[in-house]
Amino acid sequence: xxxxxxxxxxxxxxxxxxxxxxxxxxxxxxxxxxxxxxxxxxxxxxxxxxxxxxxxxxxxxxxxxxxxxxxxxxxxxxxxxxxxxxxxxxxxxxxxxxxxxxxxxxxxxxxxxxxxxxxxxxxxxxxxxxxxxxxxxxxxxxxxxxxxxxxxxxxxxxxxxxxxxxxxxxxxxxxxxxxxxxxxxxxxxxxxxxxxxxxxxxxxxxxxxxxxxxxxxxxxxxxxxxxxxxxxxxxxxxxxxxxxxxxxxxxxxxxxxxxxxxxxxxxxxxxxxxxxxxxxxxxxxxxxxxxxxxxxxxxxxxxxxxxxxxxxxxxxxxxx
Amino acid sequence: xxxxxxxxxxxxxxxxxxxxxxxxxxxxxxxxxxxxxxxxxxxxxxxxxxxxxxxxxxxxxxxxxxxxxxxxxxxxxxxxxxxxxxxxxxxxxxxxxxxxxxxxxxxxxxxxxxxxxxxxxxxxxxxxxxxxxxxxxxxxxxxxxxxxxxxxxxxxxxxxxxxxxxxxxxxxxxxxxxxxxxxxxxxxxxxxxxxxxxxxxxxxxxxxxxxxxxxxxxxxxxxxxxxxxxxxxxxxxxxxxxxxxxxxxxxxxxxxxxxxxxxxxxxxxxxxxxxxxxxxxxxxxxxxxxxxxxxxxxxxxxxxxxxxxxxxxxxxxxxx
Numbered sequence: 232x233x234x235x236x237x238x239x240x241x242x243x244x245x246x247x248x249x250x251x252x253x254x255x256x257x258x259x260x261x262x263x264x265x266x267x268x269x270x271x272x273x274x275x276x277x278x279x280x281x282x283x284x285x286x287x288x289x290x291x292x293x294x295x296x297x298x299x300x301x302x303x304x305x306x307x308x309x310x311x312x313x314x315x316x317x318x319x320x321x322x323x324x325x326x327x328x329x330x331x332x333x334x335x336x337x338x339x340x341x342x343x344x345x346x347x348x349x350x351x352x353x354x355x356x357x358x359x360x361x362x363x364x365x366x367x368x369x370x371x372x373x374x375x376x377x378x379x380x381x382x383x384x385x386x387x388x389x390x391x392x393x394x395x396x397x398x399x400x401x402x403x404x405x406x407x408x409x410x411x412x413x414x415x416x417x418x419x420x421x422x423x424x425x426x427x428x429x430x431x432x433x434x435x436x437x438x439x440x441x442x443x444x445x446x447x448x449x450x451x452x453x454x455x456x457x458x459x460x461x462x463x464x465x466x467x468x469x470x471x472x473x474x475x476x477x478x479x480x481x482x483x484x485x486x487x488x489x490x491x492x493x494x495x496x497x498x499x500x501x502x503x504x505x506x507x508x509x510x511x512x513x514x515x516x517x518x519x520x521x522x523x524x525x526x527x528x529x530x531x532x533x534x535x536x537x538x539x540x541x542x543x544x545x546x547x548x549x550x551x
Numbered sequence: 552x553x554x555x556x557x558x559x560x561x562x563x564x565x566x567x568x569x570x571x572x573x574x575x576x577x578x579x580x581x582x583x584x585x586x587x588x589x590x591x592x593x594x595x596x597x598x599x600x601x602x603x604x605x606x607x608x609x610x611x612x613x614x615x616x617x618x619x620x621x622x623x624x625x626x627x628x629x630x631x632x633x634x635x636x637x638x639x640x641x642x643x644x645x646x647x648x649x650x651x652x653x654x655x656x657x658x659x660x661x662x663x664x665x666x667x668x669x670x671x672x673x674x675x676x677x678x679x680x681x682x683x684x685x686x687x688x689x690x691x692x693x694x695x696x697x698x699x700x701x702x703x704x705x706x707x708x709x710x711x712x713x714x715x716x717x718x719x720x721x722x723x724x725x726x727x728x729x730x731x732x733x734x735x736x737x738x739x740x741x742x743x744x745x746x747x748x749x750x751x752x753x754x755x756x757x758x759x760x761x762x763x764x765x766x767x768x769x770x771x772x773x774x775x776x777x778x779x780x781x782x783x784x785x786x787x788x789x790x791x792x793x794x795x796x797x798x799x800x801x802x803x804x805x806x807x808x809x810x811x812x813x814x815x816x817x818x819x820x821x822x823x824x825x826x827x828x829x830x831x832x833x834x835x836x837x838x839x840x841x842x843x844x845x846x847x848x849x850x851x852x853x854x855x856x857x858x859x860x861x862x863x864x865x866x867x868x869x870x871x
Contacts, residue, residue, distance in 0.1 A: 252691060253766075255753070256588040256619035258685055261581050268576040269627035269662045270682050273671070294731070297573035307589035307680050311631075340822045347869060353671040360589050360627050360680030365578055372574055433575070446573075549667060 237344060240322060244329045245308070249340040257305065257340035263367060266301035268292060275549040277354055281390070281396045281409030282485070284357055285327030287551060290414045290485060292334045292361040294434045295418040298488065300371045301363030303335060309343040309358040316354050324355065335360070335414035342488055369423065375430035376451035378477040380519040381497035383490045385418065385504050386411070387514040388440050392482035393471050400475075408467050408547065411509075413486030420506045425503045428493035435489055437551060438542055443489050444527040445541040446476040447519075455527040457517030457539075465539040480529075481542050483550045491519060557664060560642055564649045565628070569660040577625065577660035581711035583687060586621035588612060589680040595869040597640065597674055599718045601710070601729030602805070604677055605647030607871060610734045610805060612681040613655045614754045615653040617739040617806065620691045623655060625857035629678040636674050644675065655734035657681070689743065693736030695750035696771035703810045705738065705824050706731070706832040707783040708760050713791050715870055718796075728787050731829075733806030735845075738827045745823045748813035749800040755809055756871060758862055761800040763809050764847040765861040767839075775847040777837030777859075801862050803870045811839060 242251060249257045272288045282290075289306065296303040308328065312321070332339055390411040397408055415434065423429060431451070435443040440462075448455045464479050472479045486509055492500050498516055504510035527539040562571060568578045579585035592608045602610075609626065616623040628648065633639070652659060710731040717728055735754065743749060753773070755763040760782075768775045784799050792799045806829055812820050817835055847859040 252692065254619060255615035256621060258584055258585040258586050258619055258621070261583070261585040263581070264578055265581040265585070266576040266578050267625060267627065267682060268661050269629045269678065271629040271631050271665050271678055273631060273665045299574060299576035299578055301576060301578070305587060307587065309589045309591040309678055311591050311593060312675060317590070341588050342712075345591050345593045347593050347673065350790070351595075351673040352676070353667065356631060356672070358589065358591055358629055358678035362585070362587055362682065441819065505778050
């Protein structure tokens with residue numbers, strides 16, 4: 232079955248000269264600084280408003296590479312399939328992989344499939360690893376934030392997590408929340424072309440915006456100060472969070488980025504982000520400060536200050 | 552839990568400057584031809600004579616890179632952990648990862664952990680992807696075999712599969728079979744230094760020696776002819792195969808290689824392989840022929856000829 236599955240479903244959709252060789256490794260020329268990343272996807276349900284595990288697996292890895300400033304080039308795709316999993320659903324997932332890879336301009340060059348006995352895995356897990364090229368003079372890292380820098384968020388938070396949880400809990404809304412799952416490599420490229428003074432870049436996935444900002448604060452040894460009234464959040468997302476007792480700051484996103492930028496360039500970067508389809512609702516949400524080093528503080532709408540802690544434990548399991 | 556797990560268990564054992572940054576991507580300089588590969592490991596049981604899932608995950612990916620002629624450099628490590636999985640066992644697995652990586656001279660530079668609810672995965676799955684550098688003038692591929700070439704096997708077949716199945720079925724032997732799980736990068740390097748005329752190189756894992764030889768025959772458009780009396784097989788492995796109705800040609804190996812070599816260099820390569828601890832029992836097992844293109848034929852001990860077909864379906868599930 233594995234052999235046929237590979238030949239028909241996988242190569243049929245994803246085939247290219249490198250993958251078609253079916254050698255154990257893909258081989259290609261590279262010169263420069265390589266970014267290398269991996270993620271396993273165990274999202275449940277597999278299909279959700281705005282995406283599925285296949286789209287997520289491509290976008291997640293493309294975005295991890297992009298946040299290192301890299302141009303994503305090649306992906307690996309490894310499937311762990313539960314015996315009895317529907318071939319139709321597998322086809323749908325592979326079609327999503329194909330579409331997302333095409334949009335991001337990346338190629339799946341190597342892969343693996345394992346079938347496990349019924350009950351040994353929940354339907355389908357996917358691992359994607361990826362490689363990309365980082366421009367020679369670039370240095371973005373979560374440790375690069377400097378006092379006075381501005382913090383830019385590319386759009387409303389919480390969509391992915393709330394889309395998932397709504398699907399799981401069978402909540403219905405007048406305007407259903409869709410996952411923001413999207414490849415951000417073009418957006419990142421445009422940002423990096425605007426100014427060399429991008430100090431940190433990260434996609435706030437698991438653990439949400441709060442975790443990303445805490446990483447910046449901790450790694451850079453600075454304080455982060457954000458304003459609640461600047462945070463873009465969709466009404467339905469906010470309402471669902473209130474209903475279910477979630478804080479949107481901790482909800483996963485799969486198509487957003489947070490950039491820490493030299494204050495002189497912040498407006499130009501903001502405008503550039505807003506010109507991209509995935510960045511229309513971008514905002515400058517705060518700044519890097521000398522006070523409360525290692526901590527994130529939010530000025531609330533009420534004018535008070537609130538510490539935004541790193542969450543211990545996972546808020547929503549199997550969100551990606 | 553994830554956060555502590557990463558900081559203590561994973562970084563404690565595997566820590567290095569790149570991994571410790573905990574950025575989403577590792578970044579390093581590369582110049583040349585890159586080999587890139589991935590494999591997910593779902594082996595059951597996790598611990599078996601001669602290895603465990605951690606050692607297997609490192610060796611498997613190191614070997615996939617090596618078979619492209621690459622020097623393996625960097626690995627990613629992604630864990631899917633079932634909720635409630637023992638931390639002690641996880642520590643043992645990570646220790647094996649550490650030891651195998653040290654022996655192979657590779658570094659784990661990026662990773663991911665996902666915890667799924669109880670029952671959604673069977674204990675622990677691991678994905679490793681890897682990158683390595685291929686010497687500029689090298690061209691090994693399963694399509695490179697030429698008429699007259701010799702086929703060299705680096706040692707006895709079937710040890711990994713039989714070690715696994717014996718553990719599962721609780722068979723006991725006077726001399727228990729251990730998995731041959733081992734990193735072959737040094738052996739490959741030595742082989743490639745002996746002669747530039749290595750045409751194919753592959754590790755006969757899932758599907759065993761039979762599948763590897765069939766790949767060579769099909770991809771190269773040649774016939775492969777092997778001699779049964781030249782095949783190294785341990786007595787206990789042979790006995791277990793007879794007992795359980797398996798053909799050792801189809802049993803997985805995790806520390807063996809098959810090389811197709813220009814006949815003029817075959818003896819020199821054989822001697823070189825035998826000097827390596829993982830190749831002491833190497834043999835020239837056959838040759839590439841013009842007849843029966845695309846097929847593998849074995850001359851049996853009885854003097855008859857037998858077609859060695861590609862196996863349809865998986866003989867032993869979750870062997871790696």
